[in-house]
Amino acid sequence: xxxxxxxxxxxxxxxxxxxxxxxxxxxxxxxxxxxxxxxxxxxxxxxxxxxxxxxxxxxxxxxxxxxxxxxxxxxxxxxxxxxxxxxxxxxxxxxxxxxxxxxxxxxxxxxxxxxxxxxxxxxxxxxxxxxxxxxxxxxxxxxxxxxxxxxxxxxxxxxxxxxxxxxxxxxxxxxxxxxxxxxxxxxxxxxxxxxxxxxxxxxxxxxxxxxxxxxxxxxxxxxxxxxxxxxxxxxxxxxxxxxxxxxxxxxxxxxxxxxxxxxxxxxxxxx
Amino acid sequence: xxxxxxxxxxxxxxxxxxxxxxxxxxxxxxxxxxxxxxxxxxxxxxxxxxxxxxxxxxxxxxxxxxxxxxxxxxxxxxxxxxxxxxxxxxxxxxxxxxxxxxxxxxxxxxxxxxxxxxxxxxxxxxxxxxxxxxxxxxxxxxxxxxxxxxxxxxxxxxxxxxxxxxxxxxxxxxxxxxxxxxxxxxxxxxxxxxxxxxxxxxxxxxxxxxxxxxxxxxxxxxxxxxxxxxxxxxxxxxxxxxxxxxxxxxxxxxxxxxxxxxxxxxxxxxxxxxxxxxxxxxxxxxxxxxxxxxxxxxxxxxxxxxxxxxxxxxxxxxxxxxxxxxxxxxxxxxxxxxxxxxxxxxxxxxxxxxxxxxxxxxxxxxxxxxxxxxxxxxxxxxxxxxxxxxxxxxxxxxxxxxxxxxxxxxxxxxxxxxxxxxxxxxxxxxxxxxxxxxxxxxxxxxxx
Numbered sequence: 001x002x003x004x005x006x007x008x009x010x011x012x013x014x015x016x017x018x019x020x021x022x023x024x025x026x027x028x029x030x031x032x033x034x035x036x037x038x039x040x041x042x043x044x045x046x047x048x049x050x051x052x053x054x055x056x057x058x059x060x061x062x063x064x065x066x067x068x069x070x071x072x073x074x075x076x077x078x079x080x081x082x083x084x085x086x087x088x089x090x091x092x093x094x095x096x097x098x099x100x101x102x103x104x105x106x107x108x109x110x111x112x113x114x115x116x117x118x119x120x121x122x123x124x125x126x127x128x129x130x131x132x133x134x135x136x137x138x139x140x141x142x143x144x145x146x147x148x149x150x151x152x153x154x155x156x157x158x159x160x161x162x163x164x165x166x167x168x169x170x171x172x173x174x175x176x177x178x179x180x181x182x183x184x185x186x187x188x189x190x191x192x193x194x195x196x197x198x199x200x201x202x203x204x205x206x207x208x209x210x211x212x213x214x215x216x217x218x219x220x221x222x223x224x225x226x227x228x229x230x231x232x233x234x235x236x237x238x239x240x241x242x243x244x245x246x247x248x249x250x251x252x253x254x255x256x257x258x259x260x261x262x263x264x265x266x267x268x269x270x271x
Numbered sequence: 272x273x274x275x276x277x278x279x280x281x282x283x284x285x286x287x288x289x290x291x292x293x294x295x296x297x298x299x300x301x302x303x304x305x306x307x308x309x310x311x312x313x314x315x316x317x318x319x320x321x322x323x324x325x326x327x328x329x330x331x332x333x334x335x336x337x338x339x340x341x342x343x344x345x346x347x348x349x350x351x352x353x354x355x356x357x358x359x360x361x362x363x364x365x366x367x368x369x370x371x372x373x374x375x376x377x378x379x380x381x382x383x384x385x386x387x388x389x390x391x392x393x394x395x396x397x398x399x400x401x402x403x404x405x406x407x408x409x410x411x412x413x414x415x416x417x418x419x420x421x422x423x424x425x426x427x428x429x430x431x432x433x434x435x436x437x438x439x440x441x442x443x444x445x446x447x448x449x450x451x452x453x454x455x456x457x458x459x460x461x462x463x464x465x466x467x468x469x470x471x472x473x474x475x476x477x478x479x480x481x482x483x484x485x486x487x488x489x490x491x492x493x494x495x496x497x498x499x500x501x502x503x504x505x506x507x508x509x510x511x512x513x514x515x516x517x518x519x520x521x522x523x524x525x526x527x528x529x530x531x532x533x534x535x536x537x538x539x540x541x542x543x544x545x546x547x548x549x550x551x552x553x554x555x556x557x558x559x560x561x562x563x564x565x566x567x568x569x570x571x572x573x574x575x576x577x578x579x580x581x582x583x584x585x586x587x588x589x590x591x592x593x594x595x596x597x598x599x600x601x602x603x604x605x606x607x608x609x610x611x612x613x614x615x616x617x618x619x620x621x622x623x624x625x626x627x628x629x630x631x632x633x634x635x636x637x638x639x640x641x642x643x644x645x646x647x648x649x650x651x652x653x654x655x656x657x658x659x660x661x662x663x664x665x666x667x668x669x670x671x672x673x674x675x676x677x678x679x680x681x682x683x684x685x686x687x688x689x690x691x692x693x694x695x696x697x698x699x700x701x702x703x704x705x706x707x708x709x710x711x712x713x714x715x716x717x718x719x
Contacts, residue, residue, distance in 0.1 A: 027662060029563075029564040029565070029648075029663065031564075031565075034677050037649070037677065037679070038484070038679045040650075041484040041649070041650045042399075042400055042483070042484070044650055044651075045401075045482070045483060045484065045650070046399065048652060054651065054652050054654075054662070055650075055651070056648040056650065056651035056662070056663050056664075056665075057648055057649055057650040057651070058565070058647070058648040058649060058663070059649050059673065059677050060643065060644070064644075068564075071556070071557050072563065073556055073557070073563065073564045073565065074564055075564075113434075114424075114426055114435075114437070115426060115434040115435045115436070115437065116434065116435070117426075117428040117431065117435055138432070143430075143431065143432050143433050143434050143435075144432050144433070145434060181676065181677075182676050182677040183677070183679070184676050184677045184678055184679065184681050185676040185677070188676070188681065188682070194434045195434070203679065204679055207424070208682065258399050261397070261398075261399050262399050262400055265398065265399065265400050265403055266400070266679075
């Protein structure tokens with residue numbers, strides 16, 4: 001039984017070590033969108049540094065964020081789309097009162113591989129590409145290559161927004177579109193596939209992909225802010241009821257100079 | 272069959288066996304080598320002065336006086352580069368407005384590229400995100416950024432019918448004749464003097480918290496979370512599993528009920544891990560409400576259910592492998608059944624039981640799917656032992672996935688991702704190794 005006492009000792013030492021950095025005052029649990037993820041993570045790090053409150057962030061998609069707030073398993077749900085009426089009804093049925101806060105604005109960038117000469121697409125062209133009417137880049141002024149369409153999973157708020165802002169009700173996304181599970185995954189797929197097209201939050205666009213102009217307007221902070229870029233959307237954080245205490249302080253970060261600075265450093269747009 | 276044919280068959284079977292082992296070893300080598308090589312790169316690398324600044328400012332480690340001296344040393348060269356920028360900005364003011372506009376368009380990326388390489392210019396303290404407060408901390412990354420500063424990537428769209436090819440243009444050429452042109456050559460020549468790369472052993476990678484969503488810092492919260500989850504799962508699953516195995520081997524009577532239980536156990540072992548994850552969310556969090564949000568507790572319970580069948584099977588096999596004579600001798604001496612189990616059978620079966628347990632521990636440490644919905648978060652600080660009942664935690668397996676696909680700067684922090692992979696593989700290997708050693712020791716004791 002010496003062995004067991006050794007194991008116990010080990011466990012005890014480990015426990016002591018772990019309890020060294022004991023719990024801080026209060027905590028905030030966030031769940032939801034991968035698009036809002038960078039803002040949430042940066043706010044979390046800043047908030048923990050300045051107030052000592054632990055903040056955890058999960059990036060599991062807007063749909064999961066909504067489910068989490070409905071089941072009261074998170075304090076703040078990050079969502080890249082507004083809550084749907086059936087979600088609000090489900091929340092109300094469970095005694096949860098989701099309150100919407102717009103944290104920032106985001107342009108939905110339509111991205112292609114930099115090797116693609118296409119610079120501009122109209123909304124109709126994008127719709128036709130995703131619904132399968134246009135299948136080759138040479139139909140929209142590009143090289144002769146079959147278009148590889150990348151979409152997001154059904155849980156994604158970005159996917160829902162894309163459907164409502166670009167596709168509309170009549171044109172469903174073609175079944176041949178390939179699904180990726182996050183903004184990052186779409187970006188790396190488009191960066192590695194010359195004939196791919198995808199859609200991303202503006203904050204995720206970097207040199208590895210090329211954001212095309214939509215209806216002649218390039219997605220920039222300015223064009224999203226003044227509304228000339230045709231596919232932009234607000235990003236949300238939802239709380240159960242009006243936020244109080246630390247959660248309130250956190251939600252209001254986007255109105256402080258530091259919060260606004262972080263949002264623009266990340267490439268998103270302040271309200 | 273004559274002797275010759277037999278021999279040939281025998282030999283070819285031996286060859287096949289050796290061949291498959293060689294293939295397995297090669298596959299392992301191909302998988303493990305880049306993991307080890309790149310993973311070690313997270314700890315051993317050529318760190319620049321920016322890395323030392325970061326360590327000093329964020330973790331208060333390093334020699335402050337030496338750092339001051341180095342900062343003064345690099346400032347000599349950096350100031351010259353910044354002066355060239357300032358001179359050029361002045362020059363722009365006096366230029367023909369149309370030309371100036373054209374230059375400004377190209378100047379923006381140059382300025383950004385220089386700041387990415389060296390960090391914000393002295394006196395500019397406005398950036399809030401840590402990633403914009405420092406230049407490149409690793410020399411190999413700095414070399415990439417230097418290339419981006421010196422060359423502009425362009426795409427040759429001349430042939431409308433094919434995909435364009437990338438080519439690079441020296442930025443210096445676009446600024447020919449201005450005061451900015453010499454800056455490129457200057458930075459290229461003096462990059463080392465501006466960044467002072469030096470071989471660095473960053474052991475803090477294992478013990479520091481991450482800074483700015485894993486862009487800097489270490490992976491301690493993830494390592495700790497992995498341990499908490501695996502050990503927590505063990506605390507639930509091991510006692511339960513051993514008791515169940517004792518029941519199956521010593522108490523259960525052969526019958527429909529027992530065989531149903533057995534096949535239920537085998538089925539449970541074959542259930543995909545994501546199903547356990549969803550079950551954990553629906554049962555432990557949404558139904559039982561073991562915690563208000565995701566938590567280590569909910570994750571550990573989910574993992575426990577996942578590894579339970581393996582532990583039961585291993586323990587059962589181990590108990591069955593104890594020679595019958597042991598039991599008969601004990602019972603023959605007048606010992607009770609319970610006493611026999613505790614004092615004779617279990618100690619003899621212990622090596623096998625522990626091996627099964629530790630292998631399951633390794634599996635619990637490495638699983639991703641069960642903890643996605645029940646315990647894992649992509650960013651969070653290291654939690655204390657007091658928080659395991661209520662707080663979620665980052666964990667290696669989940670964060671590897673997160674860094675590989677979801678992270679907004681995934682391509683910039685491959686080294687962190689590899690470091691995490693190596694840490695996880697090492698933890699699992701260490702656990703399995705300790706199982707082997709433990710087993711050998713206990714067997715020796717039992718024999719001796």
